[in-house]
Amino acid sequence: MNAGxxxxxxxxxxxxxxxxxxxxxxxxxxxxxxxxxxxDGRLSFGTQLPSxxxxxxxxxxxxxTVAAAYDxxxxxxxxxxxxxxxxxxAQGDTQASEAATPWYPVGTHDEIDLTQAALPAPTxxxxxxxxxxxxxANRYSEGHGYYLYGLPELRAAIARRYTDRxxxxxxxxxxVTTGAQNxxxxxxxxxxxxxxxxxxxxxxxxxxxxxxxxxxxxxxxVDLDPAGxxxxxxxxxxxxxxxxxxxxxxxxxxxTGLIMPEDCRARLxxxxxxxxxxxxxxxxxxxxALDEPSPTALSRFxxxxxxxxxxxxxxxxxxxxxxxxxxxxxxxxxxxxxTVKATLDMATPVLxxxxxxxxxxxxxxxxxxxxxxxxANRAALVETIARSIPAWQTATPAGGISAWVRLGAxxxxxxxxxxxxxxxxxxxxxxxxxxxxxEDYIRLPLTLTNAMLAEAMQRLVRAWIAxxxxxxxxxxxxxxxV
Amino acid sequence: MNAGxxxxxxxxxxxxxxxxxxxxxxxxxxxxxxxxxxxDGRLSFGTQLPSxxxxxxxxxxxxxTVAAAYDxxxxxxxxxxxxxxxxxxAQGDTQASEAATPWYPVGTHDEIDLTQAALPAPTxxxxxxxxxxxxxANRYSEGHGYYLYGLPELRAAIARRYTDRxxxxxxxxxxVTTGAQNxxxxxxxxxxxxxxxxxxxxxxxxxxxxxxxxxxxxxxxVDLDPAGxxxxxxxxxxxxxxxxxxxxxxxxxxxTGLIMPEDCRARLxxxxxxxxxxxxxxxxxxxxALDEPSPTALSRFxxxxxxxxxxxxxxxxxxxxxxxxxxxxxxxxxxxxxTVKATLDMATPVLxxxxxxxxxxxxxxxxxxxxxxxxANRAALVETIARSIPAWQTATPAGGISAWVRLGAxxxxxxxxxxxxxxxxxxxxxxxxxxxxxEDYIRLPLTLTNAMLAEAMQRLVRAWIAxxxxxxxxxxxxxxxV
Numbered sequence: 001m002n003a004g005x006x007x008x009x010x011x012x013x014x015x016x017x018x019x020x021x022x023x024x025x026x027x028x029x030x031x032x033x034x035x036x037x038x039x040d041g042r043l044s045f046g047t048q049l050p051s052x053x054x055x056x057x058x059x060x061x062x063x064x065t066v067a068a069a070y071d072x073x074x075x076x077x078x079x080x081x082x083x084x085x086x087x088x089x090a091q092g093d094t095q096a097s098e099a100a101t102p103w104y105p106v107g108t109h110d111e112i113d114l115t116q117a118a119l120p121a122p123t124x125x126x127x128x129x130x131x132x133x134x135x136x137a138n139r140y141s142e143g144h145g146y147y148l149y150g151l152p153e154l155r156a157a158i159a160r161r162y163t164d165r166x167x168x169x170x171x172x173x174x175x176v177t178t179g180a181q182n183x184x185x186x187x188x189x190x191x192x193x194x195x196x197x198x199x200x201x202x203x204x205x206x207x208x209x210x211x212x213x214x215x216x217x218x219x220x221x222v223d224l225d226p227a228g229x230x231x232x233x234x235x236x237x238x239x240x241x242x243x244x245x246x247x248x249x250x251x252x253x254x255x256t257g258l259i260m261p262e263d264c265r266a267r268l269x270x271x272x273x274x275x276x277x278x279x280x281x282x283x284x285x286x287x288x289a290l291d292e293p294s295p296t297a298l299s300r301f302x303x304x305x306x307x308x309x310x311x312x313x314x315x316x317x318x319x320x321x322x323x324x325x326x327x328x329x330x331x332x333x334x335x336x337x338x339t340v341k342a343t344l345d346m347a348t349p350v351l352x353x354x355x356x357x358x359x360x361x362x363x364x365x366x367x368x369x370x371x372x373x374x375x376a377n378r379a380a381l382v383e384t385i386a387r388s389i390p391a392w393q394t395a396t397p398a399g400g401i402s403a404w405v406r407l408g409a410x411x412x413x414x415x416x417x418x419x420x421x422x423x424x425x426x427x428x429x430x431x432x433x434x435x436x437x438x439e440d441y442i443r444l445p446l447t448l449t450n451a452m453l454a455e456a457m458q459r460l461v462r463a464w465i466a467x468x469x470x471x472x473x474x475x476x477x478x479x480x481x482v
Numbered sequence: 483m484n485a486g487x488x489x490x491x492x493x494x495x496x497x498x499x500x501x502x503x504x505x506x507x508x509x510x511x512x513x514x515x516x517x518x519x520x521x522d523g524r525l526s527f528g529t530q531l532p533s534x535x536x537x538x539x540x541x542x543x544x545x546x547t548v549a550a551a552y553d554x555x556x557x558x559x560x561x562x563x564x565x566x567x568x569x570x571x572a573q574g575d576t577q578a579s580e581a582a583t584p585w586y587p588v589g590t591h592d593e594i595d596l597t598q599a600a601l602p603a604p605t606x607x608x609x610x611x612x613x614x615x616x617x618x619a620n621r622y623s624e625g626h627g628y629y630l631y632g633l634p635e636l637r638a639a640i641a642r643r644y645t646d647r648x649x650x651x652x653x654x655x656x657x658v659t660t661g662a663q664n665x666x667x668x669x670x671x672x673x674x675x676x677x678x679x680x681x682x683x684x685x686x687x688x689x690x691x692x693x694x695x696x697x698x699x700x701x702x703x704v705d706l707d708p709a710g711x712x713x714x715x716x717x718x719x720x721x722x723x724x725x726x727x728x729x730x731x732x733x734x735x736x737x738t739g740l741i742m743p744e745d746c747r748a749r750l751x752x753x754x755x756x757x758x759x760x761x762x763x764x765x766x767x768x769x770x771a772l773d774e775p776s777p778t779a780l781s782r783f784x785x786x787x788x789x790x791x792x793x794x795x796x797x798x799x800x801x802x803x804x805x806x807x808x809x810x811x812x813x814x815x816x817x818x819x820x821t822v823k824a825t826l827d828m829a830t831p832v833l834x835x836x837x838x839x840x841x842x843x844x845x846x847x848x849x850x851x852x853x854x855x856x857x858a859n860r861a862a863l864v865e866t867i868a869r870s871i872p873a874w875q876t877a878t879p880a881g882g883i884s885a886w887v888r889l890g891a892x893x894x895x896x897x898x899x900x901x902x903x904x905x906x907x908x909x910x911x912x913x914x915x916x917x918x919x920x921e922d923y924i925r926l927p928l929t930l931t932n933a934m935l936a937e938a939m940q941r942l943v944r945a946w947i948a949x950x951x952x953x954x955x956x957x958x959x960x961x962x963x964v
Contacts, residue, residue: 046672046818077814090814121623130616130833137612141603145803178660178805182827189696190528211825214671321627321832323660332559332572336528343693344826345664350803351612352831 006086007043009050009058015043015436017413026061027068034069035078036417047089049079112424112456117254117401117445119373121319122366133354140350148338148346150176150326151353157360158312158326167299167310167328175334177341178348180284180313180325181207185344186337187309187327188215188245191278196244199237201229203404203432203441205254205282208247217245221434226395228258231267238275246277251294252285255432255443256404257397262295269301269308278307284325287317287367289399290375299328307333314359316401317367324348324356374401377446380453385444388457389464402443410439411467419463424456488568489525491532491540497525497918499895508543509550516551517560518899529571531561594906594938599736599883599927601855603801604848615836622832630820630828632658632808633835639842640794640808649781649792649810657816659823660830662766662795662807663689667826668819669791669809670697670727673760678726681719683711685886685914685923687736687764690729699727703916708877710740713749720757728759733776734767737914737925738886739879744777751783751790760789766807769799769849771881772857781810789815796841798883799849806830806838856883859928862935867926870939871946884925892921893949901945906938 016033037043049055052070056063070087073079080090140151149155155171162169177183188211192198198212202221212219220241222234229250238246248268250260260268272279279298286294302308313325327337341347359366378396381403385394393406407415412428419426429438448456498515519525531537534552538545552569555561562572622633631637637653644651659665670693674680680694684703694701702723704716711732720728730750732742742750754761761780768776784790795807809819823829841848860878863885867876875888889897894910901908911920930938 046821090818116626116628118626118628120625121627126623127616127620130612130619134609134612138609140803141608141801143602143803144598144600145603145797145801146598146600178827178831179829181825185826207824207828210821214822214825315627319623319627320829321622321625323827323829323831336572339528339692340696342689343663343696344667345660345805346689347661347802347805349660349805349831349834351833351837355833 006048007050009054011435012050012055013058017410017436017439027065027072030059030061030066030069031072031076034073035076036413043089049087049089051086110423111420112452112459114444114448114456115425115427117443117447118316118320119370119401119447121321122370126319129355129358132358133351136354136357137351140354145350146347147176147350147353148342149334150174150348151350151357154324154353154357154360157357158328161360161363162297162299162310162328165297167297169328170331172331173328173334175327175329175337175341176348176353177325177327178345179315179320179323180282180311181211182323182341182345182348183311183313183325183327184208184247184280184282185211185215186340187278187280187311188212188217189340189344190333190336191245191307192217193244197241198245198247199234199241199243199277200247201249201253202434203255203429203438204247205249206431208282209434212245212247219434221437224253224256224258229260229264229268231264231271234268235271238271238277243275243277246272246275246279247282248279248298249282249285250298251283252288252290252397252399254285254400255402255441256395257400257402259289259294259398265296265298266301269298269303269306272308273303273306276306278309280309280311282311284311284313284316285400286312287363288371288374288401290371290378291398294399309333314356317363317370318359322352322355322359324352374446377448377453378403380450381444381446381448384453384457388461391468397446401446403446405442405444407440407442409468412439412442415442415463415467418466419460422459422463422466424459424463426460488530489532491536493917494532494537495540499892499918499921509547509554512541512543512548512551513554513558516555517558518895525571531569531571533568592905593902594934594941596926596930596938597907597909599925599929600798600802601852601883601929603803604852608801611837611840614840615833618836618839619833622836627832628829629658629832629835630824631816632656632830633832633839636806636835636839636842639839640810643842643845644779644781644792644810647779649779651810652813654813655810655816657809657811657819657823658830658835659807659809660827661797661802661805662764662793663693664805664823664827664830665793665795665807665809666690666729666762666764667693667697668822669760669762669793670694670699671822671826672815672818673727673789674699675726679723680727680729681716681723681725681759682729683731683735684916685737685911685920686729687731688913690764691916694727694729701916703919706735706738706740711742711746711750713746713753716750717753720753720759725757725759728754728757728761729764730761730780731764731767732780733765734770734772734879734881736767736882737884737923738877739882739884741771741776741880747778747780748783751780751785751788754790755785755788758788760791762791762793764793766793766795766798767882768794769845770853770856770883772853772860773880776881791815796838799845799852800841804834804837804841806834856928859930859935860885862932863926863928863930866935866939870943873950879928883928885928887924887926889922889924891950894921894924897924897945897949900948901942904941904945904948906941906945908942 015037052063052066056066070079079087081087154176155174158174159169159171192215194216196217197220198217199220199222202223209219222237281298299308299310310328314322382394382396385392391408394403397403416426416428427443429441430436432438497519534545534548538548561569563569636658637656640656641651641653674697676698678699679702680699681702681704684705691701704719763780781790781792792810796804864876864878867874873890876885879885898908898910909925911923912918914920
C-alpha cells in the first residue's frame with residue numbers, strides 16, 4: 001500500500017539520537033520517541049519500520065516491549081500493520097495532519113511560525129499585476145488552456161533573463177513548471193534509474209532530499225564547511241559514489257545562506273562533466289544575494305557532452321502562492337521532461353504564467369526592496385541572537401531567506417519540541433541532513449519584522465533555558481517550568 | 483539516463499501492426515515505421531528499444547539492416563545509444579518537440595486539431611470571476627502562499643459538493659491538486675509497489691496509462707463492450723491479476739462516452755473491496771452526462787476496510803487552463819498523498835483555487851449551457867459522419883466531450899498520418915489501448931461548431947478515401963493524390 005523506504009533497526013536507532021531505554025515504562029518511551037520522529041518529519045509516512053524482533057534485539061529489550069510500543073502507535077494511528085508484510089508509518093489524526101501543512105497564518109493560533117523561510121507577495125504590486133494580466137487571460141480563455149511546455153511569451157521572457165545574465169538561451173531550452181519543486185521532480189523522473197546515487201550538499205533543502213528518495217534515488221551527502229564547497233571533496237565523492245545526478249544550490253544556499261565563490265564554479269562543473277552525471281543547479285535564490293550579485297552562473301561553464309540543468313522560480317523573489325518555476329536545459333532533454341510533466345500535472349496554470357510574465361518584466365523593481373528588507377532583518381536577527389543567547393553561533397548569511405544557527409549542543413530536536421510548547425515553531429537541523437545529522441543546528445528565517453522578532457526570541461530564550469537546564473528530563477515535563 | 487520501459491522485440495513488432503519488410507530499402511522502412519510510432523506517441527521518449535540482434539531475428543532480416551535503421555534514427559535524433567547499455571527513444575528536433583505539445587491554437591497554421599477533447603472557458607464568466615477573486619487574492623498575497631492541502635474554503639466547497647450528491651464528506655477528506663492528472667499521480671505514487679498490477683478499462687484515457695507506467699505499474703486491460711462494463715469480466719480480471727490498484731472512469735468514460743449503469747456500480751465496488759485493491763474513480767466528466775444526470779457516485783457504495791478514492795477537476799466543466807483538481811478519500815490517505823505532493827509541486831496556486839471557489843459557487847449556471855452546446859455538437863457530429871462516411875460506426879456518447887468512432891478496418895494509425903497531410907489532426911485508437919489495440923477506432927471531439935465541423939469532415943473524407951483506395955501504398959506517396 002505504499003512506496004516508502006524500508007528502515008532497518010540500526011537506522012531507526014540512529015534516529016533515536018541520545019534516547020536510551022531507561023527505567024519505567026520502556027514501551028511508552030519507545031512509542032513517544034517514534035511519535036516525535038513522525039511529527040517532526042524525520043520518519044515520513046509510508047516508511048516501513050523494522051520488525052518487532054529486529055528492533056527488540058538492537059535495543060536490547062524484550063520483544064513484548066516493542067510489540068506493546070507498536071500496539072500503542074497503531075492505536076494512535078501512527079502505524080499500520082499488514083499481517084505477514086510489515087508495519088508502516090501512518091498519519092495519526094486530523095491534528096497531526098494539519099500540523100504537516102507547511103504554513104499557517106500566525107493569526108489562527110498563538111504560535112509564531114519560524115519554520116518557513118518565505119515572504120508575502122509585494123502587495124502593492126499584486127493587485128496591479130492581476131489587473132495587467134487580465135486582458136491576456138481573457139484572450140487565452142478562448143482557447144484550450146493546455147500548454148505542456150508553458151506559454152510561448154513566458155518561455156521567451158525566461159530565456160531572455162538567462163541571456164541577459166550571460167547564458168545565451170532560446171525559448172526552446174525552457175520548460176515552464178509548477179514551481180521549482182516540480183522542475184526538480186521532472187529532472188529526477190527523467191534521469192534516475194533504480195538505485196541511482198545523487199550527490200547533495202550536506203546540509204541541503206529538505207524537500208530535495210524527500211523528492212530524491214521519492215524517485216528511488218540514494219542521497220550521498222557531501223559536507224559543506226562553514227567556508228563552503230571544497231572541490232577536492234566533491235571530486236572524491238564523485239569518484240567514490242559514481243552518481244547519476246548531482247543536486248547543488250550554489251547561490252544563497254538553503255539553509256546556510258552561503259554563495260559559491262567564483263573560482264569554485266568552473267571546477268565543480270568540470271567535476272560533474274568528467275563524471276558523466278547530470279548537474280542540476282537550483283538557482284531559485286540567485287536574485288536574493290544580499291551583499292553583492294551572485295557570481296557567474298554555473299551554466300556559463302557547461303560544455304558539450306554534459307547535461308547541466310538550471311532550475312528557477314518566482315516563489316522566493318515574488319511569492320510562493322504563485323506556482324511558477326522553470327527548467328533550462330538542452331532542447332532534447334526539455335522534450336523528455338515535458339513528457340514526464342504530462343503524466344504529473346499536464347501543464348502549469350495559464351493565469352499564473354501571465355502574472356509571471358508581468359513579474360519578470362519588472363523584476364528588479366520587485367526584488368531590490370525585498371533585498372533591502374532582508375538585509376535589515378538579517379542584521380536584526382544576528383544582533384538579537386548574539387545579545388539574547390550568546391552560546392549560539394550565527395554566521396551572517398550572504399544571501400537567501402534563512403540563517404543557519406549553531407546551538408553548541410546536540411539538542412535541536414528537543415529544542416524544537418520545547419519551543420513548540422513555548423509558542424514558537426522552529427525547524428531542527430536534522431531536517432536538512434541525512435540520518436540524524438545536524439542535531440546542533442536550527443534554521444531561522446529572515447522574515448520577521450522587529451516586533452515579531454523580539455517576541456519570537458523571548459520565547460526561544462525560554463525554550464533554550466529549559467532545554468539547557470534540564471537535559472536529563474523528558475521534554476513534556478518541562479511545560480510547567482517555563 | 484532514463485526511467486522508461488524496456489520493449490522486447492516481439493512487443494515492438496506488434497506495434498508495427500500490418501507493416502512487413504517488403505522489397506526495396508528495408509532499413510529505411512523500419513526507420514520510417516519507428517519514427518511514426520514515436521511521432522504518434524505510441525513509443526514514448528525514454529523507451530528502451532530491443533537490441534539490433536533481437537529485432538533482426540524477430541523480423542527475419544539481417545542485423546546489418548537493423549543497424550542501418552538505428553543509425554538513421556540516431557542521425558534524426560530519434561534514438562540515443564549508450565555503448566554497452568542499449569538504445570532509447572529520444573526527442574527528434576524542435577519541430578517534433580512542438581508537435582508533442584497537446585494543443586495549438588488553430589490559427590497558427592492551417593490544421594484543424596481534433597486531438598483534444600476540451601472546450602474554451604465560458605469567456606463571459608471568466609473576466610467576472612477574475613474580478614470577484616481579486617480581493618481574496620490580495621488578502622492571501624499578504625501571507626505565505628503555500629497550502630499543501632489546498633485553501634480551507636476550497637476544500638470545504640468541494641466537500642459540500644460531494645455531500646450534496648449524497649456522499650457525506652468533510653473538508654479533511656479533500657486534497658486540492660494541480661488538476662486531476664496530479665491527483666492520479668499522487669494516488670499512484672502513494673499506492674503502487676514495484677510491479678504492481680493496475681486494472682484499467684480498455685480503451686481508456688492515454689495519460690492515465692502513461693502515469694501508471696511512469697510510477698512502475700503494469701497495466702492490465704479489462705475490455706469494455708460497446709454495451710459497457712461486464713462485472714463478471716472484472717471479477718475474473720481481479721482474480722487473475724490480483725491488482726493493487728483499479729482505475730475506472732464510470733461517468734462519461736473517455737474515449738467511449740459510456741456511463742456505467744446504476745446496478746453495475748455497487749457490484750464493481752464490491753469486487754474491488756473483496757480484492758483488497760484501491761479503487762480510484764475518475765469523476766472529472768461526471769457533470770457532463772448529456773441526457774440524464776450521472777447515476778449514484780461509486781463512493782456511496784464504499785464500505786469500511788476498503789480504499790476508494792474519487793478524483794475530480796474543473797478542467798472539463800470549466801477550463802483546462804485553470805489547473806484545479808482534487809482527490810476525496812479517507813483522511814489518513816489524504817495526509818499520505820499530501821506528503822507525496824510536497825515532493826512533486828509543493829502546493830497548487832492560490833489564485834486558481836480562489837477562482838475555483840467562484841466556479842463551484844456557480845457551477846450549474848456554467849455547466850448547463852455547456853451541456854446544451856455539447857448535445858448540439860454531438861447530434862451534428864453523428865449526423866455528419868453518417869452522411870459523409872457511412873462505413874464508420876459512431877455510437878452516440880451518453881456524455882463527455884468525445885465520440886469513439888469505429889472505422890471498419892484496422893487503419894487508424896495510417897488514417898491519422900494521411901489526415902495530417904490533409905490538414906486535420908486526429909487521435910488514432912491505439913493511443914487509448916495497450917500494445918497496439920484499437921487500430922480500427924479513432925476518437926473525435928464534440929467541440930466543433932457547425933462551420934468548422936463541415937470543413938474538418940471534408941478533410942477527413944479526403945484522407946479516408948486516400949487510405950481506403952491505397953492500402954498497399956506508403957502514406958507519404960498519397961500527398962499528391964488528395
